[in-house]
Amino acid sequence: MAGCSGGNPYMSTAESAMEEENYERALANIDSALAQDSANVSAYQMRAQVLRQMSDTTMAPDEYRELWVRAREAEEQAIQFNPEARSDIQGRRQLAYFNEFQRGANAFNRAQQEGDTTAFRVAALSFGAAGATYPDSASTHLNEAYARINLGEREESIPVLERYMEAADTADTNAYAILGRLYISNDRMDDAISLLEKGTEVHPDNEEMRSLLLNAYQQSGDTERAMEAYRQEVEENPDNATYRYNYGSMLLSADRLDEAIEQLQAAVDLESDNAKAQYNLGAAYVNKAVATNDSIATIEDRVREEDREATEQESQQIRTLAKQRQQAFQNAIPPLERARQLSQQGESGYLEDSCRALFQAYVQTEQTDKAADVEQCAGFEEGRAEEMTEEQEPGGGN
Numbered sequence: 001m002a003g004c005s006g007g008n009p010y011m012s013t014a015e016s017a018m019e020e021e022n023y024e025r026a027l028a029n030i031d032s033a034l035a036q037d038s039a040n041v042s043a044y045q046m047r048a049q050v051l052r053q054m055s056d057t058t059m060a061p062d063e064y065r066e067l068w069v070r071a072r073e074a075e076e077q078a079i080q081f082n083p084e085a086r087s088d089i090q091g092r093r094q095l096a097y098f099n100e101f102q103r104g105a106n107a108f109n110r111a112q113q114e115g116d117t118t119a120f121r122v123a124a125l126s127f128g129a130a131g132a133t134y135p136d137s138a139s140t141h142l143n144e145a146y147a148r149i150n151l152g153e154r155e156e157s158i159p160v161l162e163r164y165m166e167a168a169d170t171a172d173t174n175a176y177a178i179l180g181r182l183y184i185s186n187d188r189m190d191d192a193i194s195l196l197e198k199g200t201e202v203h204p205d206n207e208e209m210r211s212l213l214l215n216a217y218q219q220s221g222d223t224e225r226a227m228e229a230y231r232q233e234v235e236e237n238p239d240n241a242t243y244r245y246n247y248g249s250m251l252l253s254a255d256r257l258d259e260a261i262e263q264l265q266a267a268v269d270l271e272s273d274n275a276k277a278q279y280n281l282g283a284a285y286v287n288k289a290v291a292t293n294d295s296i297a298t299i300e301d302r303v304r305e306e307d308r309e310a311t312e313q314e315s316q317q318i319r320t321l322a323k324q325r326q327q328a329f330q331n332a333i334p335p336l337e338r339a340r341q342l343s344q345q346g347e348s349g350y351l352e353d354s355c356r357a358l359f360q361a362y363v364q365t366e367q368t369d370k371a372a373d374v375e376q377c378a379g380f381e382e383g384r385a386e387e388m389t390e391e392q393e394p395g396g397g398n
Helices: 009-019 023-036 039-055 061-081 083-114 116-133 136-152 157-167 173-185 191-203 208-220 223-236 240-253 257-270 275-305 310-342 353-366 370-376
Strands: none
Touching: 009 039, 023 039, 023 116, 023 240, 039 061, 039 083, 039 257, 061 083, 061 116, 061 173, 083 116, 083 136, 083 223, 116 136, 116 157, 136 157, 136 173, 157 173, 157 353, 173 191, 208 240, 223 240, 240 257, 257 275, 275 353, 310 353, 353 370
């Protein structure tokens, strides 16, 4: 920038201040020069140089990057007033970009190879500056995001990954997955769904991305949409135990019990050591028994309200329903026992829930000794063996 002052006293003062590293004074004089002449190309070029020199590694990554954003803006203003300056400015810009990118790459490699995690911060600063210099350089944004994630700045990496998505022709599958997970963990379900729907279109064979999309559907609260998505996945991937379990658990929550039992039975057939799937299968049978009991109660209440004896048809209905209730409680016991066993081994946090459901099933099937055996782990007082017909809450999804 030597000799660029062109006789302007403000520019001469700004140049001296820059050489003395008094950057605030330099910028103030550049502003004064531009107030006199808003088309002063040299002033815009000097502003870009000052802003880049102001950046140092003690700054926060966003503050560091912002200086480089402003530097590019100043260069663009210079080009606007003098298009002939483009070649010179682009040469300076390319050199600045290369230096920052190379410094970021060296720092990132040092952090990985030597375990010097503080170097990830230098990498984040430098890649951020390089990305601000050339916003269309997708790799710089992705590298900055990885550096920030390694620093533990997960939320701060979201806008960086968003810039990468805008710049990339075909975004990396890992970037889709990482950003999708970050959206979900920050309760930005609409953003997660929009991103992951696009990602699954671009990378249709990526199972992780499809699983994340299903998870986003489920957490969004749009139950019908989520269940339809899971139904399609189960049709296409019938041997995927996780899809079966999650779909079955959603059906259980929606009280579609027969469908839930079908899916959860398939899940435990595929993966018998999944305590949550075993518990939910048992819970589905218990809830089916409770629903059957409610149907019996409805008939009995109607007869009682009408102050009459039950008809033969009603009596037969009650006997049939009672058998179905008994069978449902009996069917609940094997998966609940398996869930209890796995929970005792530390496979999940469903020990008490499993014991409570087992207690209910044992009481209803008149297995009082076995009911007494699970009283303690169910959290009941000793000797409690009254009849219980309460629904069981399903376990969470995978």
